[in-house]
Amino acid sequence: MVREGWIRQVAAGQDGLVCREQALGYGYTRHEVDNLVTSGRWQSPARAIYLPQPVWAVKPSRRQQVRAALMSLGPAAYAVHGTAAELHGIAGLPRSDEIHVGLPGTAAKRARVGQPDVVLHQLGHPAGSLVSLDGLPATDAIATVGDVILRVGRYPAVSVLDSALNRGLLVEDDLASIAHQIRRRRGAIAARGYLAEADGRAQSPLETRTRLRCVDGRVPPDALQLEIRDDDGYLLGIGDLGWRAPQVIAEADGQAPHTLPDAIFTDRRRQNRLANAGWTILRFTWQDTLDPAYIPWIVRQALATSRHR
Structure with a gap:
């Protein structure tokens, strides 16, 4: 009992x-x-790593799975790519069970990976680009974002950049540092284009995707997080994307925050205030962003109607 304690x-x-x-x-x-492991009283989420709780009592959390992978691969291991972005709280990448771990050359060659979802990368980031995130070693935000945008397409890349900027993990000057960091690496030409499109005012990947659809459809918004006030200066609402002259705004409605009863009530009252003030309100979901033509078409129709009115 003493040793268990x-x-x-x-x-x-x-x-x-x-x-x-x-x-x-x-x-x-x-x-x-x-x-203990064979009987199920302890769990082994990674080689030689144990969760001293029964398999029928608890399932290892995502964080425990990541820590188990890092502990199993030794003190030189650290989270990279999508896993590092996840630990930083950077949004924009698809959900994945993969755990990306970096190890310097010789350590990577000797490593034995005991988890099927662990992706080992033979990397050698300088010590100055590594941080501890609540006790888990990972690349810092600049190195993480730089690594990620080289590996993914435009929409997730810009979403990751926007998220990191919006959360304050990056500032505008860091974008130049990332461009310098990724030079001569595979994918750098496309990634520099993603850096040019980054905008930290986007508050979610859905907002980023909606904006990019509008840009691609040649109806780019002229404002993000547009504050709309009445003649007395009272704030009527804030539009995720705005076209000021024709008085059109677009809202990116994420499923979770906009389906709660209080949120639905607030959204309706805000929409009524904006409509009474002469604004056209468009609402888009994640599904809408999957069709390249849908959002630009809806926006174009709203702009034409507003100008005519």
């Missing part, structure tokens, strides 16, 4: 995980550890 205390500082060496150091034998 000690092992749980150690695990508490490691997202609930312990490594094999730690278990042996607190009095468990290799045979006991193997039996």
